[in-house]
Amino acid sequence: MHTQPPAALDSILHQHGHQPTELLQILIDAQALEGWLPAPTLTDIARALQLPRARVEGVAGFYSFLHTRPAGRYRVLFSDNITDRMLGNAELMDALCRKLWIEPGKLSEDGLVSIATTSCTGLCDQGPAMLVNGRAISQLTHRRINEIAELIRQQRPLDAWPTEYFHIDDNIRRRDTLLSLTMKPGEALAAAIARGRDGWLAEMQASNLRGRGGAGFATAVKWASARNAAGDTKVIVCNADEGEPGTFKDRVLLNSFADLVFEGMTLAAWAVGASEGFLYLRGEYQYLRPQLEAVLARRRAAQLLGADVLGQTGFDFDIRIHLGAGAYVCGEESALIESLEGKRGTPRIRPPFPVTHGYLGRPTVVNNVETLAKTCLIALHGGEAFAATGTAQSAGTKLLSISGDCAAPGIYEYPFGVSIARVLEDCGASDTQAVQVGGASGMCLAAYEFQRRIAYEDVPTAGAFMIFDGTRDLFEVARSFVHFFAHESCGFCTPCRVGTALLKGFMDKLADGHGAQADLADIDWLDRLLKNASHCGLGSAAPNPVIDTLQKFRPAYERRLVSLDFEPAFDLDAALAEARQLTTRDDPGAHLQTHEEDTP
Amino acid sequence: MTRQFLLDGQPVPFEDGQSILEAARQAGHYIPSLCWHKDFPAHGSCKLCIVKAAGRHVSACATPAREGWEVESNTPEMNGERRGLLQMLFVEGNHFCPSCEKSGNCELQALGYEYEMLSPRFRHFYPERPVDASHPDVLLDFNRCIFCELCVRASRDVDGKAVFALTGRGIDKHLVVNAESGRLADTDFSKDDLAAHICPVGVILHKGPGFAVPIGERDYDRESIRQKKLRDEEASS
Missing domain, CATH: 1.20.1440.230 (NADH-ubiquinone oxidoreductase 51kDa subunit, iron-sulphur binding domain)
Structure with missing residues (x-):
């Protein structure tokens, strides 16, 4: 006996064409209906997509932002990067919990609100930050926390909260070639098309551009491999799953330079011969989605996307936005592809590599947001000009996301080769004890290393730069x-x-x-x-x-x-307290002698 | 001309596309594994088959053999890492070998002996994993799950049922069954499925007479897992 899914869920399923690859997107949308995913909803989705229910449950259980238990009409998640902690997020969370009479991680008895922590939300330059039902609020203060407690108690819908709460600053502090580029949409693309596919790829090769996600793989080599791989429908993926703690450069690029990013994807498609594009947007940045969709629509109208891009017969390319849902591991390219296919974000066995067997087995290029934006510079000014900047092995500039103990946190663009000391001076850091470059997975540099330089051959980084002064405990x-x-x-x-x-x-x-x-x-x-x-x-x-x-x-x-020797993780005698209570004993015999010399 | 690599100094021939593990076992050399099964593609999750190939740590099951490679496997360093991985698997779940029906037939236990694991070394996690006794023929004791996904793969790829899947993430990852109630009885699982006979540990247990073969006379009581696996390999080729 199969009942029809409720109308609202049915329309979500229709919107996504009942495609199993859309499973994660369907789950995200379905959760918006009730704030969580009740068991019958998972059953309905499985049936509609003709998937085993266990697989749907497997995916729903993988992503932090999907809830298979009630999570409240207001789901508050405090960003818990070390920089948020340094700005006092724990006290603020504690205050909000006390005001709303709830414990962290638990749903309030009336089902109204839950409060918990989440991994870095990419707002380290304006923390402490939180997400409320997925929407980002930065610059939290005790005053703002009081106001938020009141708004939740009054059950005011999020749309009626003061708009300034949701204002996110770019905080661009230093501009170099990329951030000072003013380009008419389509200009770089026209230049690349004029060069022909081969000519354009040759410029890319000459540029020595390397991946800005941190690993530093040569972009042109990746593109050429995908181009030479067998397969008709090739895919370009922009990795905007910027989850490395302390990194927020992609947030700024997507907020204020989206045309450069989408144009970069189209430039990649032109070189590779790809027809399908995805922007994998981390769930924390979903507030950027409406404006990104607007940019895509504008580009379609201007024939910069769609069939016969810029009048080139046979150059068909379009871009869809795919949301993540709180899983750092999806920044790994093969896990990201699994997630794009609507699965758990588990990294694949490699080889084969995505350039030959990626999304649905098709040749797939996965590039970082910043990498793609940089290709516009190469299309406009040529590969040689690009290669002439930075260092011999690290061409061009790098965006640094600077946060922690400094006067002016934000985005700084430097040519590769800049020293740590110079960066610290520019952002107004003093008494610096250590710098964590490249996020949690990067390097922790001590003061004696501050003459080292940001470059693939010395200190490689995806862009995080967290500063700790002498008062911090490493x-x-x-x-x-x-x-x-x-x-x-x-x-x-x-x-x-x-x-x-x-x-x-x-x-x-x-x-x-x-x-x-x-x-x-x-x-x-x-x-x-x-x-x-x-x-x-x-x-x-x-x-x-x-x-x-x-x-x-x-x-x-x-x-x-x-x-200096061994110490158990717990107090042996204290562990017996419950037994003593149950037996109403507290005599010396009911206590453990933990030191030999104590025994008479 | 057959191509070959060196495994702990001994030449091992291999065919194109063959993994280090397959070639080694075929040549009579044992590399341990839990999630690998000859009838399924490599999974590469348990990492017991870790070897050093040309100086790099790789999973022997998921790495195609290469001409001229020098592969280190049966060395104090690699066996030490394997012992560590086994200790991790033991403390992660709830493994009470003396009272387990699978004792003596369990690959995890047998590998514990093979790699001379004398203590759990780390703090136990003691996870809460309720058993599922709803099915008339089969009991699921999740306490012993090591996430090799052999039941997941067998049910999905051979039985065509997809009775099992993993949900959760990280240390909270766990096995679920294909029913809204979460009960095995509400799935189309059968005791004759391949998935019912593939668990290398004691999660999927058949009801009925217990301890039919007394402890002391079971597979790995008679011979080591190294001997048994190599003998199985020889018999199947």
Whole structure:
């Protein structure tokens, strides 16, 4: 006996053409109906898409922003990057919980509101930040928290909240070639088309442009591989799943330079011969979607997208926006492709690589937002001009997302080769103890390394640049990143699934004052196993913050050790308290003698 | 001309496209595994088959063999890492070998012996994983799941039923069945499915007489997992 899905769900299913590849998008839309995904809704979706229900449940359970239990009409998530913590997010969350009489992570009894934390929301330059039903609010203060508590209590719909809450600044502090570029939409594309596909790819080769997502793979080589791969429908994906803690450059590019990004995707399509494009937009940035759709519509109307782009017969290319839902691992390109296909974001076995077998088995290019925007410069001014800037191995400029202890956090564009010291001076940092470059998975640099330079050959980065002054505790910085990786591990492979959770346990043990020298040895051993044995970059990068801080800031760990030998993670005698209570005993015999010398 | 690589210094011939693990087993060399199965594509999740090939750590099941490679497998370093992975699997779930019906036939337990795992080393997670006894013929004891996904793959790709899937993420990842109620009895699962006979540990247990073969006389009581797997390989070729 099959009942029809409710009308609202039915229309969502229709909107997405009943495509299994749209499963994640359908789940996101379906959740908007009631704020969560009740079990019958998953059953209805599975039936409509002719998928096993267990697979739908598998996907719904993977993404942090999808709820298979009631989560409240107001779902408040405090961004919990280390920079939010440094700006006092814990006190603010505590205050909001007290005002609304609820515990973190639990739904209020009337089903009105839940409050929890979430990984970095990409607003580190204007934190502390939160998401309310997916919408970003920055610059939280106690005053604003009071107002929000009142709005929730009065059950005011989000659309009726003061609009200034939802205002997000770009905070561009330094412009170089990319951020000072003024270009008419289509100008770069016309220049590339005039060169022909081969000529355009040759310019790309001459430019030495390398991927801005951090790994630094040569963009032209990726494009050429996809172009030469067998397969008719080739795909260009823009990776806007900017989840690395401390990174927010893509937010700014998508907010104020969307034409450059979409034009870059079209330039890639022209070189590769692709007809389908996706912008994979992280769930945290869904507030950008309406304006991005508007840019796409404008570009379609101007014949910059669609059939016969700019009048080139046979050059058909269009772009769709696909939302993520809170999963850092989807920034890994093969996990991102799985997610695009409507699946759990689990990284694939490689080879084969996406350039030959990507989205639905088709040749697929996955490029970072900034990489694609940069291709406009190459189309306009030529590859040689681009290659002439930066350093020999790192051509062009890099956008840095600067946050933490400095006077002017925000976006800074520098030619590659700039020193850490110069950046620190420009953003008004003083008494700097350490800089975390490249986010949680990047490098922690101590003061003696500040003459090092931002470049693939020295300090590579996707753009995060978090500054910690002399008052900060580098152990707590590393611990927050370890928590981040444990939360974001997809759980596919043993070392990362269990290893990140174990590492978190060890760091918490030290933080709780139960640390011993033996724990440092175990941490060291886990670090190595994670690095060696993990299935993807998430697992192998997860120990980086610990490795760096253990090496450079060891006293931050050692001052927490209570023993040079072994110390259990819990108090043995305290663990017996419940038994004592049950037996109403508290005599000396009901207590454990934990030290030999105490026994008479 | 057959091509070959060196496994711990010994030449191992291989055919095009063959993985390091397949070629090694065929040549009579044991590389351990839990999620690998000869009838399914490589999965690469358990990482027990980790080897060092040309200096890099790789999964032997998912890495095609290459001419001239020097592969390290049965070395103190690699076996130490395997022991660590086994310890991780043991503390992650709830594994009470002495009272488990699968004891002696369990690959996780057998590998614990093979790699001389003498202690769990790490803190136990003690996850809460209720059993599902709803099905008339089969009991699901999720406490022992190691996420090899063999039941998921067998049910989906061979039985054509997709009874099992994984949900959750990270350390909270867990197995679910294909029913809104979450009960195995409400799926089309049958005790004759391949998925009912493929679990390398003790999650999918058949009801009826228990301990029909006494402990002490079971597969891995008689011989080590290394010997058994190599003998199985020889018998199937």
